[in-house]
Amino acid sequence: MHRFRDATQGGSVRRTGRSHLSAGMRAHHDPVTAGLPWYGWLFDRILAHTPDVAAVLEVGAGAGLLWTYNYDRLPMAWWVWLTDISPDVVTELRNAVDGAPQVTVTQGEFADLPLGDSAFDTVVANHLLEVLDDPAPALEEFDRVLRPGGSIVLAADGPTHLIELDRLLAGRVEGWRPLEVPRFHLGNGALVLADRFSGVRLERFSDGFRLLDPEAVMGLLTAVCGTQLSEEHAEEIRAEVDAVIDRDGAFRLTTDTGLFVCTAR
Numbered sequence: 001m002h003r004f005r006d007a008t009q010g011g012s013v014r015r016t017g018r019s020h021l022s023a024g025m026r027a028h029h030d031p032v033t034a035g036l037p038w039y040g041w042l043f044d045r046i047l048a049h050t051p052d053v054a055a056v057l058e059v060g061a062g063a064g065l066l067w068t069y070n071y072d073r074l075p076m077a078w079w080v081w082l083t084d085i086s087p088d089v090v091t092e093l094r095n096a097v098d099g100a101p102q103v104t105v106t107q108g109e110f111a112d113l114p115l116g117d118s119a120f121d122t123v124v125a126n127h128l129l130e131v132l133d134d135p136a137p138a139l140e141e142f143d144r145v146l147r148p149g150g151s152i153v154l155a156a157d158g159p160t161h162l163i164e165l166d167r168l169l170a171g172r173v174e175g176w177r178p179l180e181v182p183r184f185h186l187g188n189g190a191l192v193l194a195d196r197f198s199g200v201r202l203e204r205f206s207d208g209f210r211l212l213d214p215e216a217v218m219g220l221l222t223a224v225c226g227t228q229l230s231e232e233h234a235e236e237i238r239a240e241v242d243a244v245i246d247r248d249g250a251f252r253l254t255t256d257t258g259l260f261v262c263t264a265r
C-alpha cells in the first residue's frame, strides 16, 4: 500500500490510436503531462457511477496509474480487480499496488480470466477498446461479468485528440499515421454500445489546453513518440512552436477525449 503514489500528483494526457506505434508504449508518465488531470477526472466519474460497497474490475489496467493517482480516494468498501495482458506491464502494476489489501492483480487475456457471471458492480476500460481489433468480444465479456444494473465506464479518444501534436510529427517521425482511426472511438462508440447496454452517455473531458511554455509542448511530443524524433526535427518543431507562442500567446491543444458510461441490462 505504501507504494501508491500521492494522489496530489495529478493526472496525465492520454494518447492512443492514430499511429502504428504500440499504444502500450505511449507514455503516461511524463511530468510535463502532470498538470492535465485525466486520472483524477476519470476517477471522479467512476465514483459517481459506482456504489460505496462495490466490486470494480479494470481491464487493460496498464501500470495502474488510475489507482496510484487516486489511492487516497479509494472507498474503504471497494474490492478492486486489475488485469492486463502484458506480463511486463503487470509486473509494474503489481509493484505499484504492492500490499494494498483491497486490490487483486491478474495477468492474462481478459476473455480467459476466471471471472464469475454478474460478479462486478462496475467495469472500467480506460483506452483499451481502441487498441483491440474488434471490440465486440470484449463488450460481450464485460456484459457477462457485470451484474444487471451495473455500470460500464469506457474511456476513449476521438479522432482529433491532440491533433496539433500529430501535425507537428507528420512527415518527421517514420510511420506516423495521423489519419488512422481505431474501430472504437469517441465518435462512434455510442452506436457500438447501444446494441448491448442501456442509457449510453458520453461525458467529455475538458475543452482543450493552452500551453504557454514551449518546453511543455516538446515534453508532450517526447512523451508521445519517445526517441523516434531526431534532434534535427525536434529543433525544427521547437522553432514552429516558438513562433506560434510568440504570435498567439500560447500553443493550443485540442482535447477530444472522454468516456462512455452505460448500464448492464
Ligand SMILES: C[S@@+](CC[C@H](N)C(=O)[O-])C[C@H]1O[C@@H](n2cnc3c(N)ncnc32)[C@H](O)[C@@H]1O
Binding pocket: 016, 023, 024, 028, 059, 060, 061, 062, 063, 064, 065, 066, 083, 084, 085, 086, 089, 108, 109, 110, 111, 125, 126, 127, 128, 131
Ligand atoms: C492504452 S493502454 C491503457 C493502460 C491504462 N488503462 C491507462 O490508460 O493508463 C492499453 C492496455 O491494455 C492492455 N491490453 C491490450 N489487449 C488486452 C487484452 N486482450 N486483455 C487484457 N489487456 C489488454 C495492454 O497491455 C495495455 O496495457
